[in-house]
Amino acid sequence: MSMINHERISSGIEGLDVLMNGGIFKNSINSIVGSSGTGKTTFALAYLYQGLLEGDHTLYLSFEETPSKLIGEAESLGINISEITKDAEDLIHLVESEKIVEFMTNILPALAQKLKHRNVKHTRIILDPLTPILWEFPSEKEQRKVLTKIYHHLSSLGTVLQTVEEPNAFGQTDIGAKETRVPIYLSDSVIHIQNLGLGGKYNRTCKIIKSRKTPHHEGIYPLNFVNGPGLVIDTSSIQNVTSNPVVDDIRYQELMKRVKELSKDKDPKKRVIAQIAKNLLGERENRDSSQNMEFVEVLTDKQILQGVRK
């Protein structure tokens, strides 16, 4: 959907960056889907807080709750936004329901353009929740049209995180419902959170159901409310397995892409270099991870690469 930059940013949710192999892509559209009470807004607030910590520009658009209520909610979980900025409530903009259509179709695109021209640094944009917007555009066709336009503007400005309400009928949720279909389809990554109602570690769960252009961890992971970071995804079950640090490393993926290109090059010397690199990389499974890491570092070192080119 969006023009994904390969740089990643931290989501601010402990554990999520591990599941997404290093964080969410800059300038991507990310959806948090879950039914009421699962922790979507806390997710959004933790994302906002991380942005403030990193000195990012932030744009939090709330379509339901007042800024004071949201700040209060964040503080109750130990996400102390007011410690970082004096005017915490000014960070959040409440869009009233009667103005949603006007805001989405005219104001927001114009605002995005304006900010872009001002060369505002990377912005974390939060749409919480997206659901009232979807209600204003009942047909999926319309939803697609509006959202595509908005996402186009917003993703060029920064990284979007939006929360989407998942319908919950008699205890059973439905991720494939009409209400969630279009945003899921248009998002670069979708994180599904659920409240199983079991208490303890099995109560809230998190699953990445979509992540464009990057491998991610499959599976369901416990999601806990923790005072301080707000939300923590328990990834202890994968920490030991995760990993092949080499394969997971973005530089490795870049390198493989480059090797692939070289192997198709007309220049036979380049093809030989590609073959050598392939052979060396092909043996990575037999080496331990520290050696692999070293190997990737060597191969991605600019000076060495220049040497190879020469």
Place this chain on the structure above:
Amino acid sequence: MSFNQGISSELMDLSHLDEVEAAILFRIDGDVVDSSFKEEYSHNLLRTIQWCKANVDKVSLEMKFNNLNKVTYELNEFCVIFYVVNSILILTTIASKNANLSLLSIESKRKALLISNYL
């Protein structure tokens, strides 16, 4: 013993059995009424629990239509026994795949009957 304590205690009895990992009392639509687990967390168990929650309504419907008291599934590393408590509740026992299903079904049935007595 109050109604809630009584049900909790019966579920804890079940989850204390060597091979049982979790005992969950579901409403037939998938809502959890009460549950008990082994202390240590298991990631695979979470997957199975989620499967149970997502499917308990369908299983209940099948059980109701076919007049079944007990249904057993084997999935991932576990076996799952659904036992009818009454017209709206299902007792779900999740045990390791090597569990002795005969012994387990005796206790599941016993607990289902005891739970129905609390209601």
Place this chain on the structure above:
Amino acid sequence: MQIATRTTSHRSINITTKHIIKDVIGNINGTPDFLLIAYTPNYREKRQYEQAISKICEESGTQNVIGGTFPAVATSNDMPTTQGCSAMAFKSSELNIHSSVSYSNIRINPEKGIDKLIQLFKDDQNKFKTGFFLTPGPFFPPDAFKNMKILDSIFAHKFRGMFNMIGKLINRNMGKNGYGVTSFAYKMLMKLLENNVESALGGATIDLDMLSCYQFQGENVFQNAMVGTVLSSDTLNFEHNWTFDKSQKTKSFELSRGLKSSSYVHEINERPAHEEFLELLGMSKELYEEAFKNMAYASLLYLSTLKSKNQGNLPFVSVCHPTLKGVISTIPEEILDESEKIAEFFTQSGLGVQKSAFECANTAAQKIDHPVFGLFINCSNRLLIAGDKIEEENKMVKEAIGTDVPFMTLYSGGEFSIIKNKPIYSSVSVHGLVAGYNNSPQKNVVL
């Protein structure tokens, strides 16, 4: 006569014991004469059982207690459980229950152990008497076959003439450690018969995981002992019976070569026993090994029977293990003679198991005008076949002996009886004792 019984279930042995003290001991007016206590093996630690039994002795005021651990227990007034305790308390001027006896290392010296029970019979002058005893059951911890494998694979094949000696070595070696099947109990039955004991009922404690089984006597908790007592009366009759599900007979096979001394069957149909046994069952070796390689003990739940002089069909089960070439049968060595070699498979069904339990109780109860209580030793393999239908079986037994008659069922690892001077040693069967008056309607049962 006062008899109180109850089955209670809880994850904590302390709570279970509290319930027993309140609802069984508390229901007897005064100090009970005798207590039969059966816990399930899931509480595991010996210390837990010691504390529980000690508490029961303390609260009841009697040391005349016997019991043990069984995978499931049931009584007439509660549902069967696999996590709890069943108990039965007696107080009566008409029923004499002798001070219980015990003997450790019963596998090595079964004859010596049973002498203690025989002495109780000799000391009793009452008209009607019967013995009741519990023994350790089949017990094979994960390393049980390690030594056996060497004996089996090297000696048994190289020195064929030494089969019997090797068998004895295997048996003795395992017996010393408390391992093995319950065939030693047959020696106890024979010794009882030699001493003119006319009737007795016995059962083996067992943990289906083969991790731990305990026997209780007084405040003692044993791991490898016989515990027992003698019940006698001048007015109360004791009627014994036994049966098994005979409804479905399938294939027959020949026990071609067996180690008489160890119940170790070396050849079936003149082929290596293990191989032929699996073939008869239609099970591939690969599948069998995959299923059982991590288990030291695995009975295939296929009941076989062999004709025997004393008891007609002798039901037994076979213990296969991927490391062994032969098959360990549960046939006592004294029965495994050269004359009877043709065995038959019987397929067990849940309904058949229920019907046979009813038949066992009903036939015994028919011979008593007014049953007062019942004791049943039912095979734990039958428990596994019946599963949650075991509750139905309990109801059927209740129907058979009378809805107000208390009884207790222990799901055991071996069932033994002496019925009318005949030893009955069997597997996958139910043995029972119904006590009551004939033409003398006097009973005061506390339920």
